[in-house]
Amino acid sequence: MAKGNFLSRLANFPAPELGSEPISSIAKSDSKQRLELFDSFENLGLGWFWATDAHGRVTYLSNNAAKSLGKPENEVLGSAFGSLFVPQDHDETDKTERPLPFLISARNAFSDLAVRVQHDQAAEHPVWWAISGKPQFINDKTFIGYRGTAKDITHRRQRDRDASRLAQFDALTGLSNRHRMETKMIATLTAYKAAKRSCALMMLDLDRFKQVNDTLGHPAGDELLKQVAQRLKAIVGDMGEIGRLGGDEFLVMLPDIDDRGRLGELANRLIQMISQPYSVNGSRAIIGTSVGIAIAPYDGIETDELVSSTDLALYAAKGGGRGQFRFYSSDLKDGARRRKEIEEDLRDALTQQQIQMHYQPLVQAGTNTVRAFEALMRWKHPERGWIRPSQFIPIAEETSIISDLGEFALMQACKDAMLWPSALSVTVNVSAVQFNNEDFPNIVRRALSAPGLVPSRLELEITESVFMGDPYATKRTFAELKEIGVRLALDDFGTGYSSLGYLRDAPFDKIKIDQSFVRGSTENDNNNAAIITAIVSLAQALGMETVAEGVEAQDELALVTSLGATLVQGWIYAKAMPQQDVVSRLERGELEFVPSGPSKHRADRRTVFRGIGVIHEDHRYDAVLRNLSKTGAMIEGILDVPIGTDLVLDLGQGQLVIGTVRRSSGATQGLQFETALVSDGADGLCTRHRVNPYSLAAAGMPLAALPPGSYPLVSGGHNQTGSRPQFMQIDLNSKGD
Missing domain, CATH: 3.20.20.450 (EAL domain)
Structure with a gap:
């Protein structure tokens, strides 16, 4: 039959008359049919119903809902409705939602509240419901319980959690990703600034990782990154948050740690552990790492400032020979510039x-x-x-x-x-x-x-x-x-x-x-x-x-x-x-070398020549630091300081060291430190602790990261008031003229 003939015949076919058959509606008073509709809704799995009495005890629960609980219906009836669910955790629920016990005790209505089902035995995967409820009253006065609905949202919630995790965690290593680390850093540093707390950052960059990728292939590189993440977690543990910033860069955030001795020990452990050989797809791989460290509020108050300081410290660690850690100091900006100049001149x-x-x-x-x-x-x-x-x-x-x-x-x-x-x-x-x-x-x-x-x-x-x-x-x-x-x-x-x-x-x-x-x-x-x-x-x-x-x-x-x-x-x-x-x-035939050196090993003394401040009581003097070791120093610039005198050396950038004069000759003194210095990860030494910017702010200075320079202990400047100075200052600029 031709298409046109078919369509014309179809057009002439009489349409059924709407309403020609009588409609049999369900009357409000027809309890039987309404109950059948109620049962059909439950059996289709579209949702369940529940009810409680005035004391919060379950008086009704759909049979399929009881099965989801893993309990017979008769065991559920009479139990407290709130006991069917695990107490809410902020990590699992929307922090803006009121918890279920509060809502029920306040007799508030609620809609699509996500709750985790309480099982007698641990389920392989947690079961989640979305429940809605409305309090019921007689004559708008007497509370008789709740009536509500429930539905299983386990699959939806798992899907949402997976999507959320992908947005916050690195898919390869399971560590926090860059976005999550940035969010946590901003939140942490903002809160810690108000609470006057410290927070350290460590930035790690894998040494020779590119050679592993080039030699063994990218799948081997990915496997290596997973193993590095496992080692990081094993060492850092609960001390802080670890994130992968991308490629072979990692970041560790360590709240409430500002002891540079402790941080240096942790950095060394990380370097040693990451440098141990790896077994990757049947091959042996060896890498290393460099670590840069900066601490808030000393090296930065805001997130961008602290991250920049940490990055400069990492750059310095890599430039120092790799396999090292380095603390941030204010001279690293000049060091990065000098390093670039050295690279150009070296060619x-x-x-x-x-x-x-x-x-x-x-x-x-x-x-x-x-x-x-x-x-x-x-x-x-x-x-x-x-x-x-x-x-x-x-x-x-x-x-x-x-x-x-x-x-x-x-x-x-x-x-x-x-x-x-x-x-x-x-x-x-x-x-x-x-x-x-x-x-x-x-x-x-x-x-x-x-x-x-x-x-x-x-x-x-x-x-x-x-x-x-x-x-x-x-x-x-x-x-x-x-x-x-x-x-x-x-x-x-x-x-x-x-x-x-x-x-x-x-x-x-x-x-x-x-x-x-x-x-x-x-x-x-x-x-x-x-x-x-x-x-x-x-x-x-x-x-x-x-x-x-x-x-x-x-x-x-x-x-x-x-x-x-x-x-x-x-x-x-x-x-x-x-x-x-x-x-x-x-x-000359001199094939024999005569040993010449000190009789005993002593802590390395680094020859230095720079100006420092020396504080005694409420007076500050200028001096020159001649050499420095972990346990002592030699200074020059103050005349006739008695042996046994306690002095405070201001080494700059908030570093104050208490020392006792053990040797004194004219304008030169040898000091023994009360607390040993620690390595800065390179060839230098630094103090474990520094003057806290929060303390300086409390004394009237603006809250900011520590700049280079000295920090007078006397309010308003050097030697403004107080007792007479006990020692004579030597003008070192005139020596040798």
Whole structure:
């Protein structure tokens, strides 16, 4: 049939007459049909009904609702309606909602109130209802109970919670995401500013994570991030909130902690734990981390300010050599600028012949006879003077500059060693970037062949970081180097992410014991001597030599010698010297180095020269800080201060140190501190606590992060009122004129 004919016939078909059949409506008085409608609604699962008496006891509950409770209907009847549900938790409910007990006791109506069902046995997944209720009265006066409805919203609530979690938590690690961390920081710092409380931030950046991604692939990188998150949670625990900001950056918020000694210990634990090897999809991965730390209100009052301070501290930690922590200080802004300038100048340093090689002797323990020299790079900047390797080497390692510097060091060291007696060898440090260059063995061959150095006279010092690359390529490079005939030393053994597997898999000839184990090894309160003993015993069992690095005191030299170290290196024999000094000494036949150093190890004293404030009673003096250690300092600028006098040193940036004068000669005093200083994570020292900005605000100063400078203890300025000063101030600016 044609379509048009069908439509025309359909149009002519008579339409049914509406209302031609009589309608049978359910009368209000027809209780039977209304009850059937009531039952149909319940059986369809669209919702349930409930009722209570005036005492809150259940008088009716739909059968399906009782099944959802996991109880027979007869057990539910007569029980308190509120007892059917778990008491509300702010983490599970809308904080603006009144709790159910309050609503019922106040006889308030409520609609779609979310409640969690109380089960006699723990359910695999919690069951949630949305309940509505209205109080019933007789003659608008006598309360007779509630009548209400309920429905299961478990699936809807789980869906909403999942969506909420995705918005607040990192899907890969389960840690808080950037948005959640920002929200919590703003809320916490705002509340803590009002309550005058402190809060520390730690920002972590994984070192060498990119190499794991490039070598093992992104799925392995994701698995590594999960394991890092687990280690962070294991260490931080309930102390704070951990978040992943994205990529390989993490943030830790630590409320009510401002002790920099405690924070430094926590940062060190994080660094050590994260630096331990990982097993990822059957492969071994090794990374590290750097940590920046800032504390409110000292380093920032507002969130943006504190985060910026933490970021600068992290930048400084990475610039200091990685695997370090660093506290924020106000001079880091200038440090970031200087670091950028160093990077730019370093690119021209080689071509302009500013880089030199200096050599430090490795001396035979017991005989004091030199066996080798370690080649150490030095940079003499035309304007800045000598720049420390700890400043420019990390910068070079982040760029391609390290490859050029490393090749120069190899070439120059082999050339210089040709001018030494044939019994002496030269050791050269090799970075992981150099080692992982597939052309590295050929670079070594060229360095040896140019001056004609015998391969056995060259020793390459390699750190454990080379093992984090492709294990097959690493093994191949080791084999090629041994085929060339050079010697190999494992540098800095015992630190970071040490593993005995390195000694099993790599053909090392020597182990270098890190100086961190030598320093303080003669003291009774550490286990360094036992660690040295273990390393020496292990090396002897494997037929390897050992070098004790960083020996400075006579008692340290005696200890490492007695423990069996093969060679000793450190300032007790000599600092690194230029080639001309080495050649001059060797030409005189001086192969023996006489140890010269203090009889006993003492806490490191850093030579400094900067102005500080000195407070005595209610007077403030200007002085110069000459040297500084964890336990004391030498100052100059106040005349004839008696031994036993208590002074307060103002080191700037809110750092006040109480010390007692133990030595005094003219305008120079030596002080012993009441409380030891702590490491700032780099080469400096800092106080555990600082002047609190809240205290300064209470004394009339504006509430702000601590600026650089001093903090007079006398209201209104220096020495405004009070007793007469007991000591004479020396004008240090006029000295030497």
